Amino acid sequence: MIPLVHDLAGETVLVFGGGPVGARKARRFARETRTVVVSPEFGDRDFGTAELIRAAPTADGVSSWVERFEPALVVAATNDSAVNDAIVAAASDCDALVNRADQSGSRDVGSVVVPATVEDGDVSVAITTGGGSPALSKYLRERIETELDGAGAMAALTADLRDELKESDTSPSERRDAIRAVVRDPSVWKALRTGDANPRREVARVIRDTQRGDS
Ligand SMILES: C[C@@]1(CC(=O)O)c2cc3[nH]c(cc4nc(cc5[nH]c(cc(n2)[C@H]1CCC(=O)O)[C@@](C)(CC(=O)O)[C@@H]5CCC(=O)O)C(CC(=O)O)=C4CCC(=O)O)c(CCC(=O)O)c3CC(=O)O
Numbered sequence: 001m002i003p004l005v006h007d008l009a010g011e012t013v014l015v016f017g018g019g020p021v022g023a024r025k026a027r028r029f030a031r032e033t034r035t036v037v038v039s040p041e042f043g044d045r046d047f048g049t050a051e052l053i054r055a056a057p058t059a060d061g062v063s064s065w066v067e068r069f070e071p072a073l074v075v076a077a078t079n080d081s082a083v084n085d086a087i088v089a090a091a092s093d094c095d096a097l098v099n100r101a102d103q104s105g106s107r108d109v110g111s112v113v114v115p116a117t118v119e120d121g122d123v124s125v126a127i128t129t130g131g132g133s134p135a136l137s138k139y140l141r142e143r144i145e146t147e148l149d150g151a152g153a154m155a156a157l158t159a160d161l162r163d164e165l166k167e168s169d170t171s172p173s174e175r176r177d178a179i180r181a182v183v184r185d186p187s188v189w190k191a192l193r194t195g196d197a198n199p200r201r202e203v204a205r206v207i208r209d210t211q212r213g214d215s
């Protein structure tokens, strides 16, 4: 399985099933998309900003819901495997991606797995076990969570720095050396994480050092 990244901003995600799994997926997708959950019950679970529609479509009825919302991604998270089968078929007919929550192992093209994800700003790390051991994905996600502290700020800082160096008369190899040194520099990380020092001042020092050939 090959992890790829999807930009679903401005798209609709349609989730069938309002149990703990449907709620978890809905919370995740609602942060970046219009997310609609169709289920006969929702308990008192947290669905984030998703829209909730109370209905229990039959296997024959799911395609009309998919046609109505034209989602980029459909999530099959009901506890009825015949309904989940129909959801996969309806998504495929409408050229939508589908995430089937009640199955592990290999899948057809367009049937995607939701990985465990750690995010800090625009940086995300996704963990998958090829569908085989979601509990392990969760455990590893918990272990690396603190590792990413400051990575979003580092991504933003070095993205700006790349643009600035591109506009200056720095050669591509000097630019590469400077950026490689900045992302590895403990003082820049410390400044981004703690706010105790000015990260820009640390960056200027690292760049001076690379230009002098110190690193
Ligand atoms: C294939 C996949 C399809 C998909 O949903 O995309 C899938 C399928 C199944 N999960 C099952 C069970 C559990 N899932 C979790 C947790 C998560 N499951 C997630 C993803 C995936 N789960 C995909 C593979 C990802 C990969 O490649 O690793 C995570 C990572 C992302 C998310 O869902 O948000 C999220 C952690 C998020 C986080 O915390 O970061 C836990 C842990 C817990 O609950 O504590 C358990 C109980 C322990 C256990 O059983 O292992 C079952 C059996 C159901 C049953 O027994 O009835 C099936 C179906 C089957 O195996 O047949």
Ligand SMILES: NC(=O)C1=CN([C@@H]2O[C@H](COP(=O)(O)OP(=O)(O)OC[C@H]3O[C@@H](n4cnc5c(N)ncnc54)[C@H](O)[C@@H]3O)[C@@H](O)[C@H]2O)C=CC1
Pocket: 016, 017, 018, 019, 020, 021, 022, 038, 039, 040, 041, 042, 055, 056, 057, 058, 077, 078, 079, 080, 083, 100, 101, 102, 103, 134
């Ligand atoms: N991918 C994952 O991480 C996990 C997957 N699972 C699997 O995913 C399925 C869902 O898990 P849970 O949320 O724990 O199950 P659950 O049984 O608590 O919830 C299922 C939900 O689907 C709803 N539903 C039933 N028929 C429906 C229909 N025709 N249309 C719309 N909604 C319908 C139910 O009312 C309920 O809200 C389980 O069957 C299980 O096999 C379970 C645990 C983790």
